[in-house]
Amino acid sequence: MSKIIYTKTDEAPALATRSLLPIVQAFAKSSGINIETKDISLAARILAVFPDFLNEDQRVPNDLAILGELVKKPEANIVKLPNISASVPQLKAAIKELQDKGFNIPDYPNEVSTDAEKDIQSRYDKIKGSAVNPVLREGNSDRRAPKAVKNYAKRNPHSMGAWTSDSKTHVATMSEGDFASNEKSVTLNDATSITIEHIDDNGNTTVLKDSFALLKGEIIDATIMSKKALLEFLEEQVEDALDKGVLFSLHMKATMMKVSDPIIFGHAVRVFFKDLFEKHGKTFDEIGVDVNNGFGNLLEKLGELSEDKREEIRTDIRYALDHGADLAMVNSDKGITNLHVPSDVIIDASMPAMIRTSGQMWNADGKLQDTKAVIPDSSYAGIYSATIDFCKKNGAFDPTTMGTVPNVGLMAQKAEEYGSHDKTFEIPSNGTVKVIDASGNTLLEHKVEEGDIWRMCQTKDAPIQDWVKLAVTRARASNTPAVFWLDENRGHDVEIIKKVNTYLKDHDTSGLDLRILTPIEATKFTCERLIKGQDTISVSGNVLRDYLTDLFPILEVGTSAKMLSIVPLMNGGGLFETGAGGSAPKHVQQLVEENHLRWDSLGEFLALAVSLEHFSLVNNNAKAKVLGKTLDDATDKLLENSKGPSRKAGELDNRGSHFYIAMYWAQELANQNDDADLKAEFTPIAKQLVENENTIVKELNDIQGKPADIGGYYEPNEDLINNVMRPSKTFNAILS
Ligand SMILES: NC(=O)C1=CN([C@@H]2O[C@H](COP(=O)(O)OP(=O)(O)OC[C@H]3O[C@@H](n4cnc5c(N)ncnc54)[C@H](OP(=O)(O)O)[C@@H]3O)[C@@H](O)[C@H]2O)C=CC1
Numbered sequence: 074m075s076k077i078i079y080t081k082t083d084e085a086p087a088l089a090t091r092s093l094l095p096i097v098q099a100f101a102k103s104s105g106i107n108i109e110t111k112d113i114s115l116a117a118r119i120l121a122v123f124p125d126f127l128n129e130d131q132r133v134p135n136d137l138a139i140l141g142e143l144v145k146k147p148e149a150n151i152v153k154l155p156n157i158s159a160s161v162p163q164l165k166a167a168i169k170e171l172q173d174k175g176f177n178i179p180d181y182p183n184e185v186s187t188d189a190e191k192d193i194q195s196r197y198d199k200i201k202g203s204a205v206n207p208v209l210r211e212g213n214s215d216r217r218a219p220k221a222v223k224n225y226a227k228r229n230p231h232s233m234g235a236w237t238s239d240s241k242t243h244v245a246t247m248s249e250g251d252f253a254s255n256e257k258s259v260t261l262n263d264a265t266s267i268t269i270e271h272i273d274d275n276g277n278t279t280v281l282k283d284s285f286a287l288l289k290g291e292i293i294d295a296t297i298m299s300k301k302a303l304l305e306f307l308e309e310q311v312e313d314a315l316d317k318g319v320l321f322s323l324h325m326k327a328t329m330m331k332v333s334d335p336i337i338f339g340h341a342v343r344v345f346f347k348d349l350f351e352k353h354g355k356t357f358d359e360i361g362v363d364v365n366n367g368f369g370n371l372l373e374k375l376g377e378l379s380e381d382k383r384e385e386i387r388t389d390i391r392y393a394l395d396h397g398a399d400l401a402m403v404n405s406d407k408g409i410t411n412l413h414v415p416s417d418v419i420i421d422a423s424m425p426a427m428i429r430t431s432g433q434m435w436n437a438d439g440k441l442q443d444t445k446a447v448i449p450d451s452s453y454a455g456i457y458s459a460t461i462d463f464c465k466k467n468g469a470f471d472p473t474t475m476g477t478v479p480n481v482g483l484m485a486q487k488a489e490e491y492g493s494h495d496k497t498f499e500i501p502s503n504g505t506v507k508v509i510d511a512s513g514n515t516l517l518e519h520k521v522e523e524g525d526i527w528r529m530c531q532t533k534d535a536p537i538q539d540w541v542k543l544a545v546t547r548a549r550a551s552n553t554p555a556v557f558w559l560d561e562n563r564g565h566d567v568e569i570i571k572k573v574n575t576y577l578k579d580h581d582t583s584g585l586d587l588r589i590l591t592p593i594e595a596t597k598f599t600c601e602r603l604i605k606g607q608d609t610i611s612v613s614g615n616v617l618r619d620y621l622t623d624l625f626p627i628l629e630v631g632t633s634a635k636m637l638s639i640v641p642l643m644n645g646g647g648l649f650e651t652g653a654g655g656s657a658p659k660h661v662q663q664l665v666e667e668n669h670l671r672w673d674s675l676g677e678f679l680a681l682a683v684s685l686e687h688f689s690l691v692n693n694n695a696k697a698k699v700l701g702k703t704l705d706d707a708t709d710k711l712l713e714n715s716k717g718p719s720r721k722a723g724e725l726d727n728r729g730s731h732f733y734i735a736m737y738w739a740q741e742l743a744n745q746n747d748d749a750d751l752k753a754e755f756t757p758i759a760k761q762l763v764e765n766e767n768t769i770v771k772e773l774n775d776i777q778g779k780p781a782d783i784g785g786y787y788e789p790n791e792d793l794i795n796n797v798m799r800p801s802k803t804f805n806a807i808l809s
Pocket residue numbers: 154155156157158159206328416417419422423632633634652653654655656657658659671672673674676
């Protein structure tokens with residue numbers, strides 16, 4: 074039987090689910106719509122791959138693998154909430170919590186020698202980083218701000234920091250030796266299989282990756298980040314930040330780019346703390362410091378040293394922080410810097426947040442300061458420098474008048490960089506890396522040096538065709554100009570441009586304004602239009618999809634969580650992502666401290682409405698259509714009446730906002746005339762909800778202000794979390 078799958082994830086969205094899902098299930102039940110959950114939380118994903126370490130009753134199914142199969146089938150209808158893309162520190166914390174709860178799973182091995190350790194590490198490495206989204210995304214992405222959201226932001230603009238032309242904020246990026254400069258790309262005329270080999274200067278060959286299949290028409294590209302060039306660049310930037318009196322701030326995507334970016338992150342930590350590593354490097358090696366997992370790893374490991382040694386090193390760290398360039402802070406009260414944990418500052422969200430705040434970040438004194446945003450690879454850094462230049466010239470964007478930038482993103486089947494981690498290698502010695510096809514021809518070749526990062530990406534042809542089609546469809550449906558953000562100076566983009574030009578001919582493009590511009594030109598073009606209130610669709614590859622769907626939404630509507638984020642699956646199913654934002658760990662902290670959840674489930678409301686509509690089409694279920702339409706109308710009403718969560722304890726929070734969506738939804742169902750059964754069912758429910766509005770809201774607000782116990786972070790206790798998230802007896806009684 075067909076159903077809607079609602080994903081159980083982590084942190085704030087998972088908390089919200091405990092409150093929202095019972096409402097949705099109650100509303101959908103009489104229409105024959107089954108809403109089932111699949112648990113893809115970090116904790117569940119860990120438990121799922123270690124059945125051999127667990128008691129029978131502790132084992133859980135591998136829900137992610139099940140969904141990974143489902144997305145390839147036409148019946149797929151999945152509402153996907155944001156989940157943790159775990160950095161190593163997060164992974165270790167989750168393992169520890171599960172172990173403390175009696176799950177006998179192994180530690181994350183820091184170093185591996187035995188086969189057993191290798192096996193454990195490889196299981197954990199599959200869970201690490203962005204391990205969920207790439208599995209589910211069997212389609213391209215269509216993200217936009219719904220009209221109601223845009224209108225709400227125009228009427229209730231979020232704060233925007235002012236920009237002046239004398240701001241010292243800037244983006245620093247490499248001009249040579251980086252991924253962008255070294256990229257080579259080819260399109261395959263025929264299907265083949267390839268191996269990746271490293272041949273050292275003495276002629277010894279190591280297979281980096283065994284033979285794997287490629288499809289006809291697939292684009293592959295390979296490139297390197299030169300370690301030498303990177304270190305030189307980082308050293309210059311640390312010095313320049315000190316000279317200019319701006320904050321040094323590194324912006325990476327260590328979660329998605331889970332092999333390359335932690336390595337780059339580690340280099341940045343070592344360069345920033347150069348004297349410290351020169352003086353104590355040997356000690357750090359002895360205690361197994363691995364700053365690819367952030368400077369926090371070093372601080373943690375200091376615990377293994379004698380008190381004297383530890384104090385000596387701490388003194389040197391303080392000296393380095395006091396006399397070096399100022400570091401951007403994640404939490405100045407707690408002394409957590411930009412370099413502490415690779416998952417604390419994630420470029421897609423961190424750069425727009427900075428641009429929204431006058432180009433400033435927090436310094437060690439908790440004050441805002443101009444910033445040097447260090448983005449080593451220059452492939453996409455230009456979009457941020459162009460935006461910053463635009464703000465310096467024109468001032469901050471004005472949410473009350475600016476246009477909107479929907480995105481059509483090439484994402485399906487692990488397209489481009491975001492699918493590259495199983496083909497990314499830190500090179501052990503000088504030599505050559507070759508991609509060799511089944512007939513022994515070398516398709517791509519790079520000279521490499523010890524420490525360089527070599528990587529290869531794949532982009533299949535069918536997703537590109539689907540993406541071009543989606544772009545034309547969106548441009549037509551919204552009558553909006555669409556720009557392909559592609560750079561004719563990059564190897565990979567040249568191959569994509571050829572295909573775009575070919576596949577555009579498959580569609581009726583008459584009267585449409587379609588262009589291909591480099592990312593920098595596209596940024597300027599889009600920004601010029603934005604301030605005139607004009608809309609422009611960005612049609613982009615996978616990385617820019619990620620960057621642009623945080624950048625513009627955060628400027629336009631304050632957060633990407635309010636975006637409609639649809640993934641039309643290539644085999645006919647639907648994946649409905651909620652927003653484009655993450656899972657906001659700060660929100661859980663606030664709930665635990667003062668029982669207030671400021672998570673806004675707007676993204677969930679929007680996703681559910683489209684999921685219901687999709688369900689009605691696929692299953693010929695007219696009631697589902699009515700439910701979807703009325704949910705959308707209820708969402709409009711919620712926005713109109715400002716019933717989103719506040720940020721302060723004692724005021725309406727996530728749970729209160731869910732009460733209002735239920736009340737408005739019931740009212741819309743009572744008022745519609747398309748389905749008499751639903752009208753009859755929901756008329757008395759709407760009445761009860763309205764009559765009890767004050768009681769329920771009071772019940773939901775009165776419990777706030779005190780700590781809330783949910784019995785865990787990664788694996789909360791089901792009873793506790795349900796009690797915390799469903800505290801209104803009156804509301805629960807009406808729902809049941
Ligand atoms: N699709 C996915 O599965 C994604 C997962 N992630 C994961 O999420 C985690 C956090 O990522 P991060 O980059 O910090 O980005 P987030 O999007 O979680 O957070 C940035 C800020 O945006 C605001 N925000 C985001 N969503 C909401 C919401 N629904 N309601 C209210 N405010 C919201 C919060 O601001 P404020 O605190 O001011 O209220 C938050 O601190 C990481 O583990 C990351 O891997 C990240 C992106 C996408």
